Amino acid sequence: xxxxxxxxPATFHITDLTGGEAHxxxxxxxxxxxxLQTSGATAAAPLASNAINKQLKIGQTxxxxxxxxxRQCPICGISFYEFRQVGRLGCPHDYEYFSTELEPLLxxxxxxxxxxxxxxxxxxxxxxxxxxxxxxxxxxxxxVEREEYELASEIRDKIKSIEGGSLS
Amino acid sequence: xxxxxxxxxxEWLKGIGPESDIVMSSRIRLARNLAxxxxxxxxxxxxxxxxxxxxxxxxxxxxxxxDLTFIDVAELGLLDRQLLVERQLISRELAESSGARAVAxxxxxxxxxxxxxxxxxxxxxxxxxxxxxxxxxxxxxxDDLIEQHVNYAxxxxxxxxxxxxTNVGTGMRVSVMVHLPALVxxxxxxxxxxxxxxxxxxxxxxxGEGSQSTGDFYQISNxxxxxxxxxxxxxxxxxxxxxxxxxERKAREMLIKDGNHNLFDQVSRAIGLLQxxxxxxxxxxxxxxxxxxxxxxxxLIGDLEIPVINKLFIHTQPAHLQKLRGGQLDQSNRNRERAxxxxxxxxxxxxxxxxxxxxxxx
Numbered sequence: 001x002x003x004x005x006x007x008x009p010a011t012f013h014i015t016d017l018t019g020g021e022a023h024x025x026x027x028x029x030x031x032x033x034x035x036l037q038t039s040g041a042t043a044a045a046p047l048a049s050n051a052i053n054k055q056l057k058i059g060q061t062x063x064x065x066x067x068x069x070x071r072q073c074p075i076c077g078i079s080f081y082e083f084r085q086v087g088r089l090g091c092p093h094d095y096e097y098f099s100t101e102l103e104p105l106l107x108x109x110x111x112x113x114x115x116x117x118x119x120x121x122x123x124x125x126x127x128x129x130x131x132x133x134x135x136x137x138x139x140x141x142x143x144v145e146r147e148e149y150e151l152a153s154e155i156r157d158k159i160k161s162i163e164g165g166s167l168s
Numbered sequence: 169x170x171x172x173x174x175x176x177x178x179e180w181l182k183g184i185g186p187e188s189d190i191v192m193s194s195r196i197r198l199a200r201n202l203a204x205x206x207x208x209x210x211x212x213x214x215x216x217x218x219x220x221x222x223x224x225x226x227x228x229x230x231x232x233x234x235d236l237t238f239i240d241v242a243e244l245g246l247l248d249r250q251l252l253v254e255r256q257l258i259s260r261e262l263a264e265s266s267g268a269r270a271v272a273x274x275x276x277x278x279x280x281x282x283x284x285x286x287x288x289x290x291x292x293x294x295x296x297x298x299x300x301x302x303x304x305x306x307x308x309x310x311d312d313l314i315e316q317h318v319n320y321a322x323x324x325x326x327x328x329x330x331x332x333x334t335n336v337g338t339g340m341r342v343s344v345m346v347h348l349p350a351l352v353x354x355x356x357x358x359x360x361x362x363x364x365x366x367x368x369x370x371x372x373x374x375x376g377e378g379s380q381s382t383g384d385f386y387q388i389s390n391x392x393x394x395x396x397x398x399x400x401x402x403x404x405x406x407x408x409x410x411x412x413x414x415x416e417r418k419a420r421e422m423l424i425k426d427g428n429h430n431l432f433d434q435v436s437r438a439i440g441l442l443q444x445x446x447x448x449x450x451x452x453x454x455x456x457x458x459x460x461x462x463x464x465x466x467x468l469i470g471d472l473e474i475p476v477i478n479k480l481f482i483h484t485q486p487a488h489l490q491k492l493r494g495g496q497l498d499q500s501n502r503n504r505e506r507a508x509x510x511x512x513x514x515x516x517x518x519x520x521x522x523x524x525x526x527x528x529x530x
Binding site: 026075076077078086087088089090091092095096102105106109110111112113114115116117118119120121122130131133134137138141 | 201203204205206207208209210212214215286308311312315316319320321322323325326327328329331332333334336337338340358368391392393394395396397398401
């Protein structure tokens with residue numbers, strides 16, 4: 001088999017995942033090296049970010065995109081821009097907070113937007129208090145960064161009391 | 169560390185189970201996250217350490233999981249981490265990331281629980297041969313057990329919430345590792361992959377995402393994780409494997425009929441090189457072992473056993489070789505030691521024989 005980029009024999013057979021689809025690429029060692037260097041460290045990150053970028057290009061002006069990129073999850077603080085860059089979300093609440101933006105992506109990747117598989121037996125008993133925990137932990141970190149140690153220790157006590165009330 | 173592990177051999181390498189001449193292993197993994205922590209991306213070192221210790225404590229508290237061995241991956245050296253990757257017990261991502269992270273494995277190396285990989289918890293079951301139903305039953309049980317002790321992030325509409333939206337829903341990746349040397353030689357492999365991709369299946373190399381295929385091993389897995397039940401996903405991947413197997417068998421028959429001497433020659437040359445080379449790279453070893461594995465399955469080589477070859481695929485990879493031969497070796501010494509190791513195991517032809525003592529290094 002010949003390399004797809006030059007005529008040398010292809011010894012690297014790479015499955016590349018971009019835009020929600022897998023592509024096989026057959027390359028010689030030299031071309032493979034430059035291919036792997038330019039295609040990003042992990043395959044999954046470009047998958048998500050490319051797919052979402054593709055969705056966003058439709059009917060999006062630069063201004064709208066900039067506004068969207070600036071949106072930050074109030075719970076974990078991740079910006080939509082950061083998500084687009086790395087393809088990873090920051091916390092469970094992002095699925096709510098960015099739901100409008102994520103829906104076309106989910107449709108594109110899965111062809112569905114509703115789960116039909118197993119459910120935890122205990123049930124999502126108190127999602128709100130759990131989301132609150134993520135926010136409290138973040139507030140505590142920020143308080144420490146601002147050297148407001150009194151506030152940080154108050155928040156820590158609050159976290160401890162919620163933890164004590166749930167599973168232990 | 170991990171010397172015992174290097175010598176042992178996981179269940180999935182035993183070459184048993186249905187269709188094991190072509191299907192190396194069946195694997196299922198589930199992605200899970202704790203509901204009250206941010207995903208890994210937004211965790212600081214303290215969060216990661218808390219998640220690691222919480223999951224470790226809760227998992228160990230479960231009587232049916234207390235025999236698992238916990239390995240603190242952050243404490244391991246490069247060689248040990250690489251060993252676990254070569255063995256398919258942890259992902260490259262877990263090996264190469266930083267901060268608190270761990271893996272729990274059972275003695276048979278069927279079950280592995282990765283903590284703080286891309287998600288807080290990744291459960292994996294590997295089974296030798298084509299045995300997806302059994303893998304699903306096993307992993308579902310472990311998932312239920314752990315779920316009694318932790319709150320997983322779950323959304324009523326979206327299912328299990330994962331750091332990457334490509335895993336949301338079931339969080340499940342069903343993957344079958346197949347050995348397809350004849351389709352590669354017959355240049356039919358691309359055709360097979362293209363048709364698999366059209367029906368929503370992904371094809372990856374030996375070490376999963378982004379890796380190239382080595383030794384003609386390919387992992388076929390589901391792309392979609394949302395909107396289908398776990399059993400439907402198992403069924404989806406499982407239903408296509410017999411077709412892939414039949415293509416590979418047809419290609420093997422065709423190669424034998426059309427060019428018996430040629431294939432026999434290729435297999436014989438491969439075994440000759442492996443038995444006599446004085447130095448050999450990991451890539452060349454994998455390439456030649458692949459031919460030998462097919463040769464044994466076709467009855468072209470009579471006096472070697474599949475489990476020996478399966479084991480050599482793993483034991484000749486760089487980290488295993490260094491562990492088995494007594495420590496850090498540079499590449500040229502590795503290539504010499506690899507040739508020695510192959511010579512020893514392929515010329516003796518005794519699958520039950522133990523390991524030889526490490527060679528002296530000079």
